[in-house]
Amino acid sequence: MIDEDPTRRLALKAGGATLGAAAFARALAPLTEWKPTTSVDEFLQKHYKELDAAEMKEVLARLEQDTLEETGVSVSIADPRPLPGVRFAYALNLSICIGCRRCAEACHKENNHDRASHNSYIRVLEMEKGSLDLAKGNAHYTSPVPRKGKLYMPVQCHQCDNAPCVKVCPIEATWKEADGIVVVDYNWCIGCRYCEAACPYHARRFNWQKPEVPAEEINPDQAYLSNRLRPQGVMEKCTFCLHRTREGRFPACLEACPTGARVFGNVLDPQSEIRWVLENKRVFVLKEDVGTRPRFFYFFDE
């Protein structure tokens, strides 16, 4: 049926359109509370590799200012670059790891992880001695450690030389640095989580919501590519604590280890402990068959 009166019909349509637009605006109303970015500068910020020194300085100052306004804490956000002649590697002695998870706890605090979810870049698996089959592992063990007949295997980012996460990222928001560390530009990532699907080691974490850290617990010693407070909706991962290690210190997880199971250093330095371990111990990497070429090794004493 076509209405006889075209004017009435047009008026009805206009009324319908107005109602529809109003309903649409109402449905979108929650977005008015959305503060994804604090400024136009942040929205238009270029990729990490495209920022020159002066622009980087501005970005760091802005991020420090934002943190101050949001949390009341005065933090320092640096941008330490890879050191020439340095290629980091990590090795973990499975014979003496007792599964205490102090490394995971240290990571949690050092890297300003969300407190409620108790996030950490390290997961420790309790496994049956005599098998390295991950299917027999348990990440949710609660009994006192170490248990007889068990083996403890901490897993964190392996900083692969052939990293699937870097390969799949559609916007180069994650890449490998010259010292071997795989990093994420939290201000460039769109949160598609393709890297999280690609990683064979469950090493990546997504900020499902804005991470919350009580002001008094915030670690103020921060870096742009590592432990600064992350925005909502982006990926993050272990960076071998580059804000520490690029300044000659050890990663927080290593310092926290009570048994000395963790060995970290520059493989290009012939005198380094890591070099000695790689040369003299029977080391292996996790899931060698997937071809990721990790810079994180495991070994047994014997």
Next chain:
Amino acid sequence: MTLPTEHVRTYPRFIWDALGIATDGKFPFYAWMTALTAVFLVGVNAWAHQTVDGLALTALSDHVSWGMYIGNFTFAVGLAAGAVMMVIPAYLYKDHAMHDVVIVGEILAIAAIVVSLAFVNVDLGRIDRAWHLMPVVGRFHWPVSMLTWDVLVLGGYLLINLHVVGYLLYTRFLGQTPNPRWYVPFVFLSIVWAVSIHTVTAFLYSGLGGRPFWNTALLAPRFIVSAFVSGPAFIVLALQVVRRLTKFHVGDAPISTLVKILRVTVIINLFLVFSEVFTEFYTGGSHTAAAQYLYFGLHGHDALVPWIWTAIVFNITSAALFLSSSTRTHLWRVDIGCGLALVGLWIEKGIGLIVPGFIPSTLHEVIEYLPNRLEWKVTLGIWALGLMVFTIGLKVAIAVFTGRMRAAEPPASPTVEA
């Protein structure tokens, strides 16, 4: 012929008339569009909340980091690719009956691409940075990242189909015969492109060495074949709705051709699924864990078991119905088969494909996932949007094809209702 300068006047007129047609109809049309709008707005509202508070509002986790949205994205890409099963008979085999109605398939391709793009966008953690994903202005990790290929092929497929549909409707609106030079090459391009969109989408998953469930060369062929089930199944149903509700002439021949295609593709699809299942279970070992979880449950976790067996029963039943029913005498049985095949494949290629990729996790933890209420709202909202695009597209196309929408003054006789 219209002079080039005439288009300045006639093209806006075309758009204006199309807008008029799109908002004009009988009571059932208004009821349908109002219902879809309502569902869409519920989805928009849920998405707005999700955008503000984060994807934490979904049931996703670091263990199962893709779910309902990416599953629906995958299925929708298949629907878009499957529409080509009208284009191939119409243009490659010069099937005239199909040629008369092929526009339905092209409009389905447009609507399904809109749906799939919407699903990717609602899955992003940072929609405000979506521009980083655009070629040239962003930082496009092409050709290494398969996701950049997907941006290119999905965007390209949308543009090609918009051009073909737009060109055909506009020339007919002007009362002219479409010039094959301006659309036939694009139609052939769209055939190749249709295969590419679903191949690339399969490569997105099958290229990941850390996810054994997806890491199979059979994934792309399975995607293509199942697309050639879901596409024709949807179109068979759509053609019958069009035939009953509008003056647009849809003969029996196109439906019969599509059902012939379905009889082949539905069997090949079952065969490919069977091959996959055999390889998984006969081989055994930890590689089988995800398939074990999907089909039978793992360590007492079995959230997806009812889903996948529903899909299997639906897919086998639909195959039986397609093969045993004549389109002339028992079309209703074919219709039921189409409905079952759509639901079956939606499960098989959606939740049933994406979620087991994450269960067990790469460290073999079993953390389950089922979509929550918010994800259902957003999902239904996006499908409602797709149905609106499809309805409006069809309505305008039918108005043009039946002569209700013309550049010249409309005839004085009572207008035909589309």
